[in-house]
Amino acid sequence: MKKRLKIFFILSLFALIGVAILSGLAFYYYSNPSKLKRIVENAVSDYTGTECSVKEISFSQKPLIILARGIELVGRAQGLYLEIPEISLFISIRGGFGRRTLIFEDLQAKGFILNMAERWDLPQIAKGSEKLSFLRRILGGLFKFFLFNDIRLTKLGLTDGHVNGRWGHLTVSVTGIHANLTSERTLKAGCAIRLRSIPDEIDFEIPRLEWITDHPINPDDETIRATLKGEEIAFETSQGKVSSATLETKMLYHRAEKILDFESFTILSDAVMLQLGKETRPSSFPFLLEAKAGISLENTKVAAPFVHVALGGIADFKGEFHGNFTGRQKSSITVAELKIFPEKVLRMFPSLMPESLDAFVSTGSLYISGRVSGNMDQQFGQWDCDLAIRLRENKISFESPVVRIHTSVTGEVKLRGPLSGPELHLDTTLDEGGARIGEIEIDTGKLGLSVTGAYPAFRISELSLQKGAAKWKIKGRPFFLEEIEARTRSGSLDMKRKTLHLPELALSASTLKNLVFSVKMEEKAFSLAARGENVHVVEFGRAMGLIPRGWKMKAQDSLEGRALFREDGRLTFSGRLMVQDLSFESEDGDMAGEKISFVLEPDLEGNLEPEGRLAGAMSLSAGKGEILYDQFYLDLNKQPVTVEGKGDYETALGSLNLTNFGFHLGDLATLSVNGTLTRNELENSRFSLRVPRVPLAPIFERFVVEPYKHQNPFLTELRLEGFFSADLELSVKDTLWTIKGRSLWEEGQATAKKQNIALKGIQLDLPIWYTGGKESAVGELPSLQAPGELRGNLFIHSIQIPFLPAQSIDTPLRVKPNRFETLSPIDIMTGGGQIEMGTILFKEPFSGKLDIKTLLTLEQIDLKPWLYGIWPTPLEGTADGKLDPVRWQADRLTTNGQVTADLFGGRLVLSNIGVKRFPSLTPVVTLDAVWTDFDLALITGGTAFGKVEGTLKGHVKGLEIADRQPQAFHLFMETVAKNDTPQKISVQAVDNIARIGGGASPFSGLTGAFLSLFKELPYEKIGISAVLENDMFRINGTIKEKGKEYMIKKGGFSGVDVIIGNPGSNTISFKDMVRRIKRVTESREDTVINE
């Protein structure tokens, strides 16, 4: 026997033995089903790693039906419990040996329950060792040869299955699980699914999910095509809600490649509502997901070349997805186009946009394209992105009653790197932008911004503003700032540290040029520095309304300043403004300046909080140029002005405290101010004003003489010497103010040499107490109602004025609000008597209503020195009287009372003495005079007029004297016959009276020649009246007899009548009358006497 035959024989023997054993076993278990149940339990237990128990197994042979009841799988380790109440299995084996197939003709399972615990896991299917033993391989081969080597399922029925599971707070419930493989070999399965997490407020439910193959399933088919449908899908979380969604996908499974293609995948919902936070937007929007995808189950790859997601009108995504769930290959999302409508997004997320921004309107979309890639085992934030976000003239606007903003944004944002912190490059342009905030309207012109970097740190490579403008109104007056240009090419922004740094931001506008800002914003501080040359501060001030309209002004300037704002509200500011060659002129030309240079240096430190306090110091120094204010001129080159001081502002009280605020006007004067200015109605603003002792002469010269010398030339004659100082307190409440204190004029002199006036040794201690404000409220002023007074004194060591001997004055002064007075009468010594001036009361001394009141008492005033030089011969006489009151008000001096003078042997009474337009260049003295018993011999004796003897009475009414000349009067005088007084008139006097009266000489002709032989002629009466008015003089006689008007009525045979020829028209100009008088008073030639 050959060796090969021997081997065949042995193998055949073993095969027969195997068949015999298998047949034996089969017969044994067929005869003892209980033994089979144990084997099944053990096999399943071993195979799944669970504890398997089968309550009952039974079977029949023809047909071969196996029925198992009460199957339980308990996988304690896997947290698994499976209960199948009953499985019936109708099986058959078909085919010849070696090609036998086990066919499940009908598999029915009813009401299985699968419970899964939190640690649930799939049963671990036991795998055989990689290398089976020879015996097992032999047995396995025999099994496949004789029993079956393939399994087929012909019909399947699965009904009423339940799966329950719980993972943490998440519960999963799959109910109504059913599957049916029909005899036509189409498989139809379905179930209802619900996932809930109460703490997480998640509720997901698919009440009806159906899966059905589109064609009969054959084991030999390369592909399986099926359709999955879900309806009434609902999903609700705290962030949103989806309801009535449908799912439909057509799947194609490639068995060989193990690839599942989703030829179409659609999820559609008409009502998706997003919710963020507690605020809910009631609006809902449709949702659509469309995709085509393929899943390689072998490689666990997903390729979705088409994905379209549409979120109503909120967002629309088109792109691709390629996912690798194993290995190191990257997954990627390609964004062909993601279009987002920002306005709708913001409206869907109330927390992103409060309701106060409901007026926000954005048209246009964000267009996003690019790619996101990464490993699936990475967190999504670690994926790399290469995205571009584009805006195309997106219109953005916001409007509220207070604010209105609109702009158009065009630009691109590029994102590269990990999604959690990509490198960003932002390049945007804001155009056609504008804003209105209250009364301020801003045109943002063209705003460009280029930023690169990765969150949180960014570099600003370009920030520019072109053709911006601002317009606003203050009290109805419009202001403009146009052509605003700003640019910086470097800067940094750190969003995490909340810092922004723009080292050089150049800014210019139509009225503000060459300004460079440095901005540094940190988390707890913000600093702003500015510098510039030729900034055009003047134009800016004009635009800001700081310069009155119509003023011309130009200057060269430079400035620098630095401000630091801290988080706690503290502020530090220092600055320096230098202005050169400042020239300005007010619209009316009253105020002007030329070539002025000044430096202003403010420093400020404090807190901007409502209860804060700001303290600061400032200095202003103007040392060049000239200033003119109306008639006041200041040469700053000679009298530089400096202002310096400290102050603090208390925000809560609204009060400004000034400390040692000094105004220095060269060496002319210094004003030192201390005090508080407050807005609080309950508090007074109060300042102390102090003028240290300074020479008076320069101040008087600069501020009185120079401006007013043309209006009053006397000022050029007047010299004031001495020293001036003042210490005042100014208090203001509402519109009422009080100034109180005292001023001193020491070692003073007032001289006017030409006028022979000299007041020397003046010591004036003049208290000042004045209150002003609303007239209706003046009565309520505390200062007015307050008792008390201020006392001062006036002492003049020597007074020298014409007609009076040198003398001194020493009188106390008393001051009450808006009035002051001398407390004691002032005796004015004259050459031969005394004038007593009563107390002088000054009311409203610092207003246009000045009212001065006093009285004058004259006692035995010797008139001789007063009349010396006026009357051609020395005169004796005295004057007495009382003028009470003597009052000056509204440029008019009036008196009541009279002055009586004993003169020319008679009496002269002066009354209604006054001065109109006093003081002015043309004062008019007015008075009335009445005289009686004047001895004509005393009046005319020794004069060129010619001697007249007799007694004269008369009066002059309404006498006005202006510019040392009579301007108007009504004169009446007549002689009075007295027994003891002869009435004679010299020929010369008769002739002169006749000439004055406008007639020819009465001594012409034969009779005149005869009469002229007499030196004196008797007369009966002399009577003359005269009127001067408007420079016209009319003279008349007062004696009217027989139709004739006599100036002189002869007294006897030798007398002469002087008659007015034309009484009705005896008017001549006063100048002619004066000529006549001059001829009379100056002519010495002999008179020719005629009839």
Add this chain to the structure above:
Amino acid sequence: MKKGQKWIGIFLFGLAACIYACVTVNIYFPAEKVESVASEIVKDVRGEKGSPSTQDKSSRLRKRFQVFSPSSAWAQDMTTVSNPTIRALKDKLRNNYRQMKPFYDKGMVKEGNDGYITVNQTDGLSLKDRRELNSLVDAENQHRRQLYGEVARALNIDSSQTNKVAEVFAKEWQKSARQ
């Protein structure tokens, strides 16, 4: 009352009301006289006739009491309306004009339509000189104001019409300035 009588009554009442309403109060303003006076005064001030007044050389005491011994200053005056105040004011104006002449010549002073002057332009003038000019202008206007008041008083013109007097003067001032 019959209906016809009633209408006659209404007619008569209306007629009376119309007549009453037509009554106007005219304040007399002697325009020609004022023009004449203004012309005289302006010519006098501007030196277009006569010569400036001479200074009174009298003693100071005499000056104070020249009421009894009038000076010759006004005696040379030929103005139809005059009194010492007007003469004094003319003196002031004449003196002022002499000082302002250079400014007039440069067009820096403008004669207004209201009878007063204003600073017109000050190109090339230093601020110090402008102060001088402002002061002179103020003084001039102050003198003119008094002059117009005095002329009105002398011509018995109501003080409420002083502005009219000033306007008449304005034409004369302007005429003089153009010459």
